[in-house]
Structures are given as C-alpha cells and as structure tokens.
Amino acid sequence: MRFINLFKSLIPTQVQLVRFSSEYVPKPLRSLKGKSTRNTVQYYVDSFRVRAVGGSGGDGCISFLSAWCKDHAGPDGGDGGNGGHVIFQADHSTKSLNNCKSVVQAKHGEKGYNKDCNGKNAQHVIVHVPIGTIIKDEHGKVIGDLNADGMMFIAARGGAGGRGNKFFLTDTEQAPDIAELGANGEVNYYMLEVRSMAHIGLIGLPNAGKSTLLRALTRARPTVAPYPFTTLKPHIGMVPYDDYEQVAIADLPGLIPGSHKNYGLGIQFLQHAERCKGLIYLLDSTQDPLGQLDILKYELKQYNSSFMERKFCVVFNKIDVPQGKAVYDRVKKEMDVIGVSAKTGLNLSELLRVVRDMYDGDER
Numbered sequence: 001m002r003f004i005n006l007f008k009s010l011i012p013t014q015v016q017l018v019r020f021s022s023e024y025v026p027k028p029l030r031s032l033k034g035k036s037t038r039n040t041v042q043y044y045v046d047s048f049r050v051r052a053v054g055g056s057g058g059d060g061c062i063s064f065l066s067a068w069c070k071d072h073a074g075p076d077g078g079d080g081g082n083g084g085h086v087i088f089q090a091d092h093s094t095k096s097l098n099n100c101k102s103v104v105q106a107k108h109g110e111k112g113y114n115k116d117c118n119g120k121n122a123q124h125v126i127v128h129v130p131i132g133t134i135i136k137d138e139h140g141k142v143i144g145d146l147n148a149d150g151m152m153f154i155a156a157r158g159g160a161g162g163r164g165n166k167f168f169l170t171d172t173e174q175a176p177d178i179a180e181l182g183a184n185g186e187v188n189y190y191m192l193e194v195r196s197m198a199h200i201g202l203i204g205l206p207n208a209g210k211s212t213l214l215r216a217l218t219r220a221r222p223t224v225a226p227y228p229f230t231t232l233k234p235h236i237g238m239v240p241y242d243d244y245e246q247v248a249i250a251d252l253p254g255l256i257p258g259s260h261k262n263y264g265l266g267i268q269f270l271q272h273a274e275r276c277k278g279l280i281y282l283l284d285s286t287q288d289p290l291g292q293l294d295i296l297k298y299e300l301k302q303y304n305s306s307f308m309e310r311k312f313c314v315v316f317n318k319i320d321v322p323q324g325k326a327v328y329d330r331v332k333k334e335m336d337v338i339g340v341s342a343k344t345g346l347n348l349s350e351l352l353r354v355v356r357d358m359y360d361g362d363e364r
C-alpha cells in the first residue's frame with residue numbers, strides 16, 4: 001500500500017489517464033512548426049512526352065588465335081554485349097514528372113574482343129515515376145498503368161549483342177570469317193500522365209477558397225489571390241493523424257461550365273480526381289452554392305460517370321460572412337452540409353473528421 005501511494009504521488013496532476021477502447025477515433029495533429037515565408041517556386045509536372053531509346057548491342061569480333069606453339073589455333077572472336085533497356089518504375093518517393101527528360105538514351109553494349117573475350121552488357125536506365133502513372137503510346141492508347149510501388153514497364157528494349165566468329169565454328173567450317181553486328185535498340189515515344197495524386201480531392205469553381213482551405217488544413221502553400229484561376233497547377237497537402245496515418249488532400253484548379261469539353265483548364269486536371277477515394281465539393285456560400293453544386297456534379301458526370309459513386313461531402317465556405325452564414329443555416333435544414341471558414345478556421349475540426357471517414361472507407 002505504501003508503494004502504491006508513493007507511485008500515485010509521482011504522477012503529475014496535469015496528466016490524465018486515458019482508457020483505451022476499440023472504438024477509438026483518430027484525431028488530427030496540430031502542427032507546431034511554422035510555415036516558411038519564402039516564396040519558393042514549385043514545379044509540378046503531371047504530363048510529359050518521352051522518347052525512349054534502347055541501347056544497341058555490341059558487334060561480334062572476328063579474330064584468329066596465333067599462339068607461340070601453334071600459329072593457327074582457330075577462331076577466338078568473342079560476342080558483343082547486350083544494350084541497356086529503358087525502364088519506367090513506380091516509386092512512392094517520386095511525386096512529379098519533373099525529373100524526366102524528353103529523351104532517355106540507354107548505353108550501348110561493348111563490342112567483343114579476341115581470345116574469347118565477350119563484351120560487357122550495358123546497364124539498364126531506370127526512370128522513377130510517381131505511383132499511378134499512366135503510360136500511353138504515340139497513338140494515345142493506354143499500354144501501362146504503374147499503380148503499385150516497384151512496378152516496372154520496359155519502355156525500350158536494348159539490342160542483343162552480335163556473336164563472334166568463335167560461335168560459328170563447326171566440324172566442316174574450321175576457320176569462319178564471319179560475325180554478327182549488334183542489333184539496334186528500340187525507339188519508342190510515350191506520353192506519361194499522373195492520375196493518382198491524393199486520397200481526397202478539393203473540387204470547386206474558381207475563387208471558392210480551395211487554396212485557402214488547403215493552407216488552413218495542411219502545411220502546403222498554394223498561391224491565394226482574389227482573381228479566378230489563381231491555381232494553375234495542383235498542390236498537395238498532408239494531414240497527419242495521431243494514429244500515424246497521413247491523408248493527402250489535393251487542391252485542383254477550378255472548374256467552369258464545359259470543363260469536360262476541355263474549356264478552361266479542362267480535362268488536364270479532371271484526370272487527377274479519377275483515383276481519389278473521396279471528393280470535397282467546396283462551395284462559396286455567398287454565390288448561389290446549390291447552383292455551383294449542380295455545375296460541379298454535371299461536369300464530373302460528363303467526364304466520368306464513376307465519380308457519382310465516390311464518397312463525397314458538401315462544404316460551404318465563407319460562413320464568417322453574414323450572407324454566407326444565412327444561406328448555410330437555411331440549407332443545412334434540407335441537406336447534410338458542413339459549414340466552414342477557411343479564413344478564420346471555423347469548424348475545420350469537423351471537416352477533418354469527415355475527411356478521415358472518407359479515407360478509411362469501409363475499413364473501419
């Protein structure tokens with residue numbers, strides 16, 4: 001008893017003992033580190049045209065051995081080495097295609113030498129691409145989908161090395177004076193597209209507050225300005241939770257009526273939402289939010305009808321404005337919506353809870 005009392009006295013009064021349960025709800029972690037104030041330029045490349053050139057094989061050698069004890073010792077020409085392949089490999093640490101080059105050339109195989117010395121095979125060239133990269137041929141047909149970490153696609157095969165004259169030695173041909181040339185490597189053209197950016201996608205019309213909301217939820221720093229199409233490239237922010245899960249949220253450029261016909265920024269960025277587990281329809285509560293919602297759903301349905309089967313939530317932004325607050329109070333009685341203010345941080349905790357529910361899906 002004396003030991004127990006001593007143990008209790010060592011526990012600080014500020015500490016609360018937490019009882020663990022199977023129905024534990026993860027909570028987002030508050031970032032204690034300040035954001036950088038530097039105006040860094042972020043280059044995000046989501047589509048890239050690549051010319052892949054495989055290495056050519058080395059030529060075979062024509063040689064006849066002449067030893068000190070035997071002038072005509074027979075053919076000793078070695079084989080040429082194989083050319084290198086060009087390989088695309090999905091890598092979880094690669095987030096963009098900005099490391100790709102327009103022409104990727106593999107090295108050639110080494111030629112064969114005398115005394116039965118074969119040429120060295122060339123090393124393969126591995127180009128790391130983000131997980132979820134779509135590979136299209138020059139006709140626009142999808143021929144590869146790197147949707148898992150470590151998956152590879154051989155973009156251009158290297159040529160086989162030529163065989164030396166030693167290979168052609170037979171019983172009837174004791175002095176062959178022929179050898180093979182190395183085969184040429186393949187030359188192919190590809191279009192790489194990234195279609196797997198984040199778990200949750202922010203969908204909204206221009207100036208709905210998507211960039212401001214992403215700044216409030218994560219450490220991402222997209223440009224914020226009071227004019228349309230401020231976001232010209234996608235931005236990704238990570239939301240950490242206390243169970244060590246991280247949810248990626250993507251700020252996609254604003255959609256306008258006719259985006260499925262490639263109006264505005266169009267299809268170039270609609271493709272980024274194709275693999276998101278959930279969608280957040282972010283609406284400006286001061287500018288006819290229900291009309292905005294109809295436009296967004298119509299554009300997504302026309303582009304890909306499977307968007308209608310995704311998990312989603314409807315978020316009214318700018319409820320710190322009296323006009324927006326009045327519209328939100330009226331609409332929430334008729335449909336399930338979340339009212340937030342990305343500028344002041346009002347009700348963001350409720351939105352983060354819904355984001356985690358969409359991320360978990362049916363796993364919980």
